[in-house]
Amino acid sequence: xxxxxxxxxxxxxxxxxFKFDRQFWMTIAVLSVxxxxxxxxxxxxxxxxxxVTDLNRPVFWxxxxxxxxxxxxxxxxxxxxxxxxxxxxxxxxxxxTRIAESLTVFGLMTAGLQIIMDMGRPDRLxxxxxxxxxxxxxxxxxxxxTLYLLTASFALYLQLIPDIAFxxxxxxxxxxxxRKKLYSTLxxxxxxxxxxxxxxxxxxxxxxxxxxxIGVSLHTVTSWLFSTTVQxxxxxxxxxxxxxxxxxxxxxxxxxxAVTFATQxxxxxxxxxxxxxxxxxxxxxxxxxxxxxxxxxxxxxxxxTEQETLEFPVMAAKLFGEFAPAFWGMNVLMVxxxxxxxxxxxPNKASSNPLFKTTTGLVMTVLAVVTFIALALxxxxxxxxxxxxxxxxxxxxxxxxxxxxxxxxxxxxxxxSTVIASAFVLFGMWxxxxxxxxxxxxxxxxxxxxxxxxxxxxxxxxxxxxxxxTLIFVVFYKFFPSISIWEVEAGRALEIKNGG
Amino acid sequence: xxxxxxxxxxxxFYWLVNTPGLGSVAIALxxxxxxxxxxxxxxxxxxxxxxxxxxxxxxxxx
Amino acid sequence: MANWCMVIDLEKCVxxxxxxxxxxxxxxxxVVSPEEAKNGRAIRWNDVFPLPVHIxxxxxxxxxxxxxxxTRPCMHCENAPCVKTCPVQATYIDEEGxxxxxxxRCIGCRFCTVSCPYGVRYFNWxxxxxxxxxxxxLNPDELSVNxxxxxxAVRPVGVVEKCTYCVHRLVKARERAAAEGREFRAxxxxxxxxxTCTGKxxxxxxxDDPDSTxxxxxxxxxxxxxxxxxxxxxxxxxxxxx
Numbered sequence: 001x002x003x004x005x006x007x008x009x010x011x012x013x014x015x016x017x018f019k020f021d022r023q024f025w026m027t028i029a030v031l032s033v034x035x036x037x038x039x040x041x042x043x044x045x046x047x048x049x050x051x052v053t054d055l056n057r058p059v060f061w062x063x064x065x066x067x068x069x070x071x072x073x074x075x076x077x078x079x080x081x082x083x084x085x086x087x088x089x090x091x092x093x094x095x096x097t098r099i100a101e102s103l104t105v106f107g108l109m110t111a112g113l114q115i116i117m118d119m120g121r122p123d124r125l126x127x128x129x130x131x132x133x134x135x136x137x138x139x140x141x142x143x144x145x146t147l148y149l150l151t152a153s154f155a156l157y158l159q160l161i162p163d164i165a166f167x168x169x170x171x172x173x174x175x176x177x178x179r180k181k182l183y184s185t186l187x188x189x190x191x192x193x194x195x196x197x198x199x200x201x202x203x204x205x206x207x208x209x210x211x212x213x214i215g216v217s218l219h220t221v222t223s224w225l226f227s228t229t230v231q232x233x234x235x236x237x238x239x240x241x242x243x244x245x246x247x248x249x250x251x252x253x254x255x256x257x258a259v260t261f262a263t264q265x266x267x268x269x270x271x272x273x274x275x276x277x278x279x280x281x282x283x284x285x286x287x288x289x290x291x292x293x294x295x296x297x298x299x300x301x302x303x304x305t306e307q308e309t310l311e312f313p314v315m316a317a318k319l320f321g322e323f324a325p326a327f328w329g330m331n332v333l334m335v336x337x338x339x340x341x342x343x344x345x346x347p348n349k350a351s352s353n354p355l356f357k358t359t360t361g362l363v364m365t366v367l368a369v370v371t372f373i374a375l376a377l378x379x380x381x382x383x384x385x386x387x388x389x390x391x392x393x394x395x396x397x398x399x400x401x402x403x404x405x406x407x408x409x410x411x412x413x414x415x416x417s418t419v420i421a422s423a424f425v426l427f428g429m430w431x432x433x434x435x436x437x438x439x440x441x442x443x444x445x446x447x448x449x450x451x452x453x454x455x456x457x458x459x460x461x462x463x464x465x466x467x468x469x470t471l472i473f474v475v476f477y478k479f480f481p482s483i484s485i486w487e488v489e490a491g492r493a494l495e496i497k498n499g500g
Numbered sequence: 501x502x503x504x505x506x507x508x509x510x511x512x513f514y515w516l517v518n519t520p521g522l523g524s525v526a527i528a529l530x531x532x533x534x535x536x537x538x539x540x541x542x543x544x545x546x547x548x549x550x551x552x553x554x555x556x557x558x559x560x561x562x
Numbered sequence: 563m564a565n566w567c568m569v570i571d572l573e574k575c576v577x578x579x580x581x582x583x584x585x586x587x588x589x590x591x592x593v594v595s596p597e598e599a600k601n602g603r604a605i606r607w608n609d610v611f612p613l614p615v616h617i618x619x620x621x622x623x624x625x626x627x628x629x630x631x632x633t634r635p636c637m638h639c640e641n642a643p644c645v646k647t648c649p650v651q652a653t654y655i656d657e658e659g660x661x662x663x664x665x666x667r668c669i670g671c672r673f674c675t676v677s678c679p680y681g682v683r684y685f686n687w688x689x690x691x692x693x694x695x696x697x698x699x700l701n702p703d704e705l706s707v708n709x710x711x712x713x714x715a716v717r718p719v720g721v722v723e724k725c726t727y728c729v730h731r732l733v734k735a736r737e738r739a740a741a742e743g744r745e746f747r748a749x750x751x752x753x754x755x756x757x758t759c760t761g762k763x764x765x766x767x768x769x770d771d772p773d774s775t776x777x778x779x780x781x782x783x784x785x786x787x788x789x790x791x792x793x794x795x796x797x798x799x800x801x802x803x804x
């Protein structure tokens with residue numbers, strides 16, 4: 001059997017892994033600069049205690065926990081998407097499976113960091129092993145997270161074996177010895193005979209089947225962390241599936257951004273990861289956005305209508321209280337996302353109507369942002385005399401006109417639009433996690449209502465977390481090919497066989 | 501209303517969920533089983549011997 | 563075994579906060595700066611606050627105003643949510659119905675503080691500190707169970723602490739009785755807040771003893787619990803006003 005990919009293909013995929021050029025070191029330097037302040041502030045937190053955060057009573061959990069749920073969310077989609085697509089034999093999945101699976105592993109690693117950051121006594125982490133109790137929801141989360149991390153790492157590794165063997169066989173002569181050793185050790189003596197391939201494919205399919213329930217369990221368990229406390233706002237039975245849906249939604253967003261980042265980093269990848277991927281996964285993205293809206297409506301509608309005395313203050317804080325900017329900001333971002341995604345599916349018809357000009361759209365976007373900020377700041381002088389109502393109507397008009405005006409640009413720029421939509425989803429989903437945690441925590445039953453806003457330490461550590469996530473991503477793909485070479489070859493072979 | 505704690509079965513359940521250390525045992529079992537299975541799977545895959553062609557770049561198409 | 567319980571008669575309570583101060587002195591709870599206190603970092607195992615909590619303390623229009631106050635120790639729930647959610651059993655219900663805290667085992671995850679519907683659990687955001695000479699007047703008592711700190715000695719940073727019904731006083735009373743070679747009597751043990759209460763609004767005793775004051779009071783028609791719907795089966799009893 002002859003390889004389908006040409007020598008040039010292989011060269012394009014392998015040689016960048018051995019080139020530690022300026023671009024690589026610059027990326028590492030920038031990411032380190034982003035990450036280091038947070039690490040320094042964490043050391044300070046270790047010495048002083050959690051007092052350096054804005055946490056208080058009753059807001060005992062804050063930005064770290066929001067990041068934790070968010071990171072678990074983005075980590076979930078990678079593997080689940082890749083497992084589902086694998087089981088359904090979807091062909092366009094092939095180039096992106098590697099990135100999707102690795103995002104799961106990296107996301108879970110950084111999610112674990114959040115728990116340690118949030119602990120008052122990280123030095124007593126060993127106690128969870130010595131004295132772990134089955135009844136405690138935190139133990140369920142530890143169990144689920146560990147199992148998911150192990151299984152996802154295993155799935156990623158299974159996928160990697162043939163490619164590591166390939167790297168072993170095509171390491172350049174001048175490569176450092178330790179890298180040669182690394183590949184030959186990790187490839188486990190893979191020879192690529194027929195029986196090995198059959199067994200590998202069987203194993204990958206089995207792991208895909210196992211991964212889906214474990215992934216769903218992790219996110220449901222994370223919602224149980226909240227439901228098992230008796231606080232208002234967390235008892236809704238929809239929280240579990242809502243978390244899962246949000247996880248897949250934000251996970252697809254991260255996948256789009258990571259894939260685009262990888263292709264920008266190594267231009268050769270563009271010939272493997274084509275527009276087809278953006279278009280096809282875009283459909284799943286649209287579906288998830290509608291499911292997400294449905295769950296959000298359900299959550300809001302039920303609590304608002306039942307007017308339960310403990311639940312309602314929490315919901316009121318979201319709808320028109322101090323959490324309104326975050327809640328409505330999230331909804332605005334999600335509406336914009338859905339519009340962009342749908343626009344990408346509609347044929348582009350040039351229009352001479354000034355309403356559909358990009359410049360009009362940009363102006364309207366600026367106006368919409370300004371009016372939203374004016375509404376969010378809740379300036380007392382603007383109260384009364386229909387000023388607020390006027391601002392609200394103005395915002396809606398500007399927002400609609402902005403979306404209409406930019407539609408043409410979106411349609412003409414598939415990949416940038418998808419990335420913008422993904423960024424909106426990621427930010428919106430972070431806000432959603434915030435809106436689930438904070439209104440409940442600030443509205444305790446018989447403790448006076450308080451406020452919470454992250455301090456410099458918490459913001460810096462949040463930035464560090466995403467810095468670390470990106471660093472792991474960049475370094476990992478300096479050692480392993482970012483697309484699954486053998487999967488792409490198998491896909492090409494299948495195309496040829498089917499007369500493609 | 502509470503659980504019928506006078507029943508031995510429920511006493512056992514309470515002991516199961518409330519004893520410090522048992523949670524860790526459960527997690528250890530889970531992790532141990534997973535790691536063992538993964539390790540055995542890897543060994544099973546790479547130990548495959550086959551007299552035919554070697555160095556196939558991708559799985560043979562069926 | 564006894565089932566220790568506190569009864570608070572809100573009719574008699576004058577909201578003088580003496581219980582709060584006595585608790586602080588007895589249990590060495592750290593003080594915080596006014597700014598920190600405003601940010602909700604104050605540690606008051608025994609808190610005094612207006613009821614209902616979320617609206618202005620005075621209700622009605624002058625001169626027809628009324629104010630309700632409640633004092634709140636730990637409820638020592640029979641179905642305590644904090645105990646159920648602690649991952650390492652750093653908090654547990656002992657055989658005498660007291661919810662206790664193991665400061666040496668607590669990992670500071672703050673799951674119990676979030677679970678508690680009464681907000682009786684407090685977290686040490688910073689290492690404890692005292693103003694001026696207060697540091698020289700700490701309660702020297704120290705209760706260790708199997709080598710783990712549970713008593714009023716100063717707690718380290720990063721752990722959760724809570725009202726223990728002054729359980730070290732129970733241990734001390736038992737030891738004294740044993741040393742004097744006599745039976746321990748239930749009335750030898752009262753928490754500091756009960757001992758100090760100006761209006762004698764607090765009672766303490768064994769709920770399982772049908773003759774004790776607390777079990778007599780528990781039959782009162784005024785007897786009620788805080789947030790009875792919380793499902794936690796709170797034990798600390800209130801005798802309602804009016």
